[in-house]
Amino acid sequence: MSRPASRAILSALTLACALSASSLAIAGPADKVYRPIVEKGETEIEFRSGYRDFADGPDIYASVLDVGYAFTNNWKSELVFEYEGATGQGGKPEALEWENLFVLTEQGKHWADVGLLVEYEHTFSQEPGALKVSGLFEKEIGPTIADLNLGLERDIGAGASKDLNLGYAWQVKWRGREALEWGVQGFGALGTVDHLGSATEHSIGPALFGVKRLASGNKVSYDAAVLAGINQAAPDLTLRLNLEFEIY
Numbered sequence: 001m002s003r004p005a006s007r008a009i010l011s012a013l014t015l016a017c018a019l020s021a022s023s024l025a026i027a028g029p030a031d032k033v034y035r036p037i038v039e040k041g042e043t044e045i046e047f048r049s050g051y052r053d054f055a056d057g058p059d060i061y062a063s064v065l066d067v068g069y070a071f072t073n074n075w076k077s078e079l080v081f082e083y084e085g086a087t088g089q090g091g092k093p094e095a096l097e098w099e100n101l102f103v104l105t106e107q108g109k110h111w112a113d114v115g116l117l118v119e120y121e122h123t124f125s126q127e128p129g130a131l132k133v134s135g136l137f138e139k140e141i142g143p144t145i146a147d148l149n150l151g152l153e154r155d156i157g158a159g160a161s162k163d164l165n166l167g168y169a170w171q172v173k174w175r176g177r178e179a180l181e182w183g184v185q186g187f188g189a190l191g192t193v194d195h196l197g198s199a200t201e202h203s204i205g206p207a208l209f210g211v212k213r214l215a216s217g218n219k220v221s222y223d224a225a226v227l228a229g230i231n232q233a234a235p236d237l238t239l240r241l242n243l244e245f246e247i248y
Contacts, residue, residue: 028084030062032223032242033147033171033185036115036136038076038103043247044068052235058086060235062094074103097121101136113138117149128157143175152193164193171223173209181209185225188234201234203227218247 029050046066053059061084068078078099085091102116115136122129134151149169155161168190173183188202205227212220220243227238 028062028082029060029238029240030064030082031169031187032240033169034101034115034117034134034136034149035147036101036103036105036113036138037107038070038073038101039248040070040073041248042070042076044070044076044078045245045247046243048240048242050238050240053237055236058088060084060086061091066099068099076101093124095121095123108140111139117151126159128155128160130155144172145175146170146172165199166190166193166196171207173207179210179212183207183209185223185227187227187238199233200231202230203234203238204230205238218245220245 029052030048031050032048044067046064046068048064048066049062051059051061063083064080066078066080068076070076078101080095080097080099082094082097083091084094097119099117099119102118104114104116105112107113115138117132117134117136119132119134120129121132130153132151132153134149137148137150139146147170151167151169152164153167154164167188169185169187171183171185173181175181183206184204185207186202186204189200190196191198191200205225207223207225209223210221214220222241222243224241225238227240229235229237
């Protein structure tokens with residue numbers, strides 16, 4: 001690995017570890033896998049939805065509306081509105097988030113592409129807010145593109161936890177016809193940093209990806225997945241859909 005790439009990875013991990021009095025919520029139904037790619041001048045309107053089925057409790061669902069703009073080729077900022085609910089209990093506005101995605105390496109120039117996602121979450125309930133930092137890693141291997149997100153989260157405000165938990169999201173996509181490609185996605189939590197493995201959940205399943213380029217030069221992209229829980233704490237089934245309208 002080149003020195004610039006190594007320094008970028010070290011910077012991402014150092015900043016993440018600086019949030020050492022924090023806690024990470026288990027991945028939500030509408031969470032996604034982020035890629036360390038930004039295109040200057042792009043306006044993005046995104047809708048995400050997800051549903052998690054639990055055998056021994058109420059099912060959880062969520063919808064997210066995301067509007068963002070890429071100010072440079074290395075920085076994109078987004079506002080995110082989240083609505084969440086549970087079966088038998090109804091739903092309500094859950095949170096407003098401010099996300100900032102930073103690209104730390106030039107795409108394709110190093111062993112891996114590296115980025116950093118920094119998010120601030122303000123909740124609409126009595127729950128504390130949160131500051132989240134995730135390292136984003138992408139590697140192309142032959143006809144496949146592999147992405148890994150490793151995230152830490154710190155509670156902010158009254159009642160904030162002092163735990164620091166680690167969560168992850170990943171995907172592998174096989175290139176094919178741009179309008180329909182297939183792959184695998186996984187989401188989960190690894191427990192607190194000082195007690196890794198103490199409270200874990202892991203879900204994995206097949207995914208579909210696609211892009212439709214419009215005559216205007218804009219494009220619509222999507223990904224969808226059906227995930228099965230592979231340990232007791234994970235939901236039995238997760239359904240997720242992500243739609244993006246990218247305007248140039």
